[in-house]
Amino acid sequence: xxxxxxxxxxxQPCAAVRRGRPRSEAAEQAIFTxxxxxxxxxxxxxxxxxxxxxxxxxxxxxTIYRRWPNKEALLVDVVSRLEEPIPAPTGGGAREDLIAMVxxxxxxxxxxxxxxxxKAALGQMQTLPELYTAYRExxxxxxxxxxxxxxxxxxxxxxxxxxxxxxxxGDLLMGPILYRSILSEDSDLxxxxxxRKLVDSVLDGVAPR
Amino acid sequence: xxxxxxxxxxxQPCAAVRRGRPRSEAAEQAIFTxxxxxxxxxxxxxxxxxxxxxxxxxxxxxTIYRRWPNKEALLVDVVSRLEEPIPAPTGGGAREDLIAMVxxxxxxxxxxxxxxxxKAALGQMQTLPELYTAYRExxxxxxxxxxxxxxxxxxxxxxxxxxxxxxxxGDLLMGPILYRSILSEDSDLxxxxxxRKLVDSVLDGVAPR
Numbered sequence: 001x002x003x004x005x006x007x008x009x010x011x012q013p014c015a016a017v018r019r020g021r022p023r024s025e026a027a028e029q030a031i032f033t034x035x036x037x038x039x040x041x042x043x044x045x046x047x048x049x050x051x052x053x054x055x056x057x058x059x060x061x062x063t064i065y066r067r068w069p070n071k072e073a074l075l076v077d078v079v080s081r082l083e084e085p086i087p088a089p090t091g092g093g094a095r096e097d098l099i100a101m102v103x104x105x106x107x108x109x110x111x112x113x114x115x116x117x118x119k120a121a122l123g124q125m126q127t128l129p130e131l132y133t134a135y136r137e138x139x140x141x142x143x144x145x146x147x148x149x150x151x152x153x154x155x156x157x158x159x160x161x162x163x164x165x166x167x168x169x170g171d172l173l174m175g176p177i178l179y180r181s182i183l184s185e186d187s188d189l190x191x192x193x194x195x196r197k198l199v200d201s202v203l204d205g206v207a208p209r
Numbered sequence: 210x211x212x213x214x215x216x217x218x219x220x221q222p223c224a225a226v227r228r229g230r231p232r233s234e235a236a237e238q239a240i241f242t243x244x245x246x247x248x249x250x251x252x253x254x255x256x257x258x259x260x261x262x263x264x265x266x267x268x269x270x271x272t273i274y275r276r277w278p279n280k281e282a283l284l285v286d287v288v289s290r291l292e293e294p295i296p297a298p299t300g301g302g303a304r305e306d307l308i309a310m311v312x313x314x315x316x317x318x319x320x321x322x323x324x325x326x327x328k329a330a331l332g333q334m335q336t337l338p339e340l341y342t343a344y345r346e347x348x349x350x351x352x353x354x355x356x357x358x359x360x361x362x363x364x365x366x367x368x369x370x371x372x373x374x375x376x377x378x379g380d381l382l383m384g385p386i387l388y389r390s391i392l393s394e395d396s397d398l399x400x401x402x403x404x405r406k407l408v409d410s411v412l413d414g415v416a417p418r
Contacts, residue, residue, distance in 0.1 A: 127336070160415050167396070168403075172410055176384030182392060187376070194377075201381055205414025206369050 030057040035078045045124045076134045082118045086146050094154035102177050103195035109181025110189045172202050239266040244287045254333045285343045291327045303363035311386050312404035318390025319398045381411050
């Protein structure tokens, strides 16, 4: 048994702890590409099987099971790879970092509209409760936590008042762009100034001063 | 052929223009109840048939087709009935009317969580593109238009600045509660002061003054 993939021992479907030899990375890449190709051929996530993925990737089923305990873990990794990383601090203060986070959600929304495989994966995932739960835990929750952390920092820096609930602030700052990205399919996400306008409006208010 | 149901002639699946004799209203009520009962028995919207609905309601298929041109039109009416009407003006000015509209969305979100049939209908509808399109047109669009109208009035009354895009204002004011109601399933919607806090925060801003 090969031991170059720690994930095979821990059962952790986490890309960050998997570091293999080039040959192992090539297998992984072939598996990811196989899933995307199978989806592009019209297979839904629930129709995919480990066997079918292994055949399409030209690897044995054991090669897949060495990396992922089950199909759900593999598929969450496939979708996670399609996501851009969370933006790093801009160095420009809390307001700029909030704008960068909102803009990250805007660009993610645009990508979802234009990248077919991402749209299909996210759309189908909501009908697969187990996969969706794993995705929320692995992808959505860390992003939400970064957003709330930025808001707490903005309060600490005096950019935001300290008498408001952080969850309420999260919905005020991230809700509009999440609504526009996820629920309002024909809304404008192209405007590169949108994120700045949204954050400035929430911070400064829309009532006349 | 009975002529007490104008909708049979125009093919309009619009409850507002249908006014029948008591006997006709009783049939309509039986049809609505039959759909809800069939759903409660575990039938999905796509599994329902006009024939099955007619049998469950104790009416002939022709009685259904006299009122609705097809299953989709009937189902949109079924779901529309589960929705509360759009709130009337409060008489308390633009800020109060905006709070009433946000609170309407909050209560609708709560109802969706607690009323099984509404949750099931809305959840399944998103997988039925034709039905969802009709629902957006019949239910979502009028509500959105009322919201945008309120915002324009708030601008005219000087409650909101006049240099911001009305769509942006709509997302700022309605996005947070829509996000919380629709996407964030375990978030708090119980707080009766939530809507006032949201609107006041957007109008006055969350930055220190």
